[in-house]
Amino acid sequence: MDGDAVPERVRAATLTDVARAAGVSIATASRALNGRGEVRADTRDRVFAVAERLAFRPNVLAQNLLSGRTGTVGLITSDLEGRFSIPIMMGAEDAFGAGATQIFLCDARGDAIRERHHVEALLARRVDGLIVVGSSTNPRPSLGRSIPVPVVYAYAPSQEASDLSVVSDNVQGGRIGVQHLIDSGRKRIAHITGEAEYNAARDRAAGAVGALTEAGLELAGGRVMYGPWNEAWGRGATRMLLEHDPDIDAIFCGSDQIARGALDVLHELGRDVPGDVAVLGFDNWAVVTASSRPELSSIDMQLQELGRVAANLLFAAIADDEGKLEHHQSVACRVVVRGSTTPTA
Amino acid sequence: MDGDAVPERVRAATLTDVARAAGVSIATASRALNGRGEVRADTRDRVFAVAERLAFRPNVLAQNLLSGRTGTVGLITSDLEGRFSIPIMMGAEDAFGAGATQIFLCDARGDAIRERHHVEALLARRVDGLIVVGSSTNPRPSLGRSIPVPVVYAYAPSQEASDLSVVSDNVQGGRIGVQHLIDSGRKRIAHITGEAEYNAARDRAAGAVGALTEAGLELAGGRVMYGPWNEAWGRGATRMLLEHDPDIDAIFCGSDQIARGALDVLHELGRDVPGDVAVLGFDNWAVVTASSRPELSSIDMQLQELGRVAANLLFAAIADDEGKLEHHQSVACRVVVRGSTTPTA
């Protein structure tokens, strides 16, 4: 009752199976398949044919046990929505190259206990290294020195200066945002951003104010407007701003969601964007930028690039055993221009 | 120059190290640590103390090589933003329990070649099973029968009926959406949704229309309005709807983004939500629901639960070798009520 209807799964073939079927020793089979040493051409072909037929896949576990390296890396995140960690993971995947290294993704859900637990599990699996992705840009506690493999902190740096960290350059992000607005002819530029408790907010503001000062301009509204990271604050702050300073011609926002709120209020009040007022966001989050009217210009943190850099750093640390690595690296942001800062052609 | 300043990493301790340090054989050490067989209490304590001191972690690779099981599962997604796969992964992580099973996350980026590649890499790592998360709810090609481990298709079912699939019950989702609107006193209910090429759109529409018919009501607007899955369509469709049928009292949308568009237009036209018109979304995507005015009621697909179900099914398939499993499972949606369908107290 089972001959063909239910194709039962067969045990995966081992090198021994291949060797036996090809009528050679496992050493020869191994050499043939790995291209090591000298193997006669027809022997090699026979082995390959058999391996193909049996769908032989070398047992990576056994290889690892021998080599001491697993070709796996753990990525621990606390970013529940995966908004930051997914692009970072994709970048890391890229950098690790075609399947040579695979990534265990773990979600600590902001819980230190759970994080510790995942670290233990990953170490038991003998990962070659760890990437820890923070949930905000604020420095986070180090996992400590007792970990037998290299650790790279991505997005959120470690509080420990001797650890390896890769972060976004938010100061530069703030700077190029303002530069873009100045370049498109704006002079009265305001800055609405998130909570001052976040380094991201303070750094972006510092960059923005710095660029304004260098250009001999003052911040419109008189001060950086810190508040919640949401649309409601974007709306509220924009209203306050326009009341106090009706002739502003650009609003640089610390997040796309804040910018979205700003856009909505400007629209309600009949201000033309970008004609009267330009609006620039931060994060370049497609969900928000694409659905705004007009489409939202934004600063992109290049998280995928950040993932690549983190992966390369980890890779180097694994290989060099922390020879001479740059312990703190930062990834530059770039401006993505859309209709909210420049008139569409 | 290196005694303490640069705490060089040490090789991870092995069972042999522990045994030697404790002055026992590796067999005894193993027994003591695993609680197998009889070991004298003080011997056990000594072994534990040494293991603790050396930060001994059993090499899972070696254990796996012996047991033939790795306690790992591959999760392959094509959902670039991770909007669906992240909650599904979290659910799976939950179901697999505390660190007993770990998940390799791979992003195929919608590319069949890359997917195949990841499958191969995962099989080489001897994962115990595979979860494949689709990017839409449309049935997707099967990975085929040649895979030596169980495969569960999540979110998007496999085209192959004999494969294991877990999906959201979109028909039921459409049904409970309409029921909620009827329960809150609505009678002229319209339905704006995504592209008809998507099963998700058609299924939700079918459920919605079914529930209306059962209640003796007709669909306002005369037909299901299919269109792009974005805010712009939500806005356009809502305008058309109100022109043709000004006295509708509820709009059920096939996605939160479409609903967001509908809300914006209603707001522009001075219609009160939910007083004049109720708006109900689908996906319960916090980013959108929380930033809407008023906050958006929505249908939740319970993706985390879906992940749990998929993981349990996979687990059962691994254990039972596909004994008597329900090959096709679906997860019910639920209504999440917020201000856009019921007046806030």
Next chain:
DNA sequence: TTGTACGCGTTATCAC
């Protein structure tokens, strides 16, 4: 060119 034998770190099965 090919085969034999060892070791990677565990667990399990024997003896003692």
Next chain:
DNA sequence: GTGATAACGCGTACAA
């Protein structure tokens, strides 16, 4: 109660 020893699947010196 404890200690040798054989697996697990592979790569590789070494011998043939």
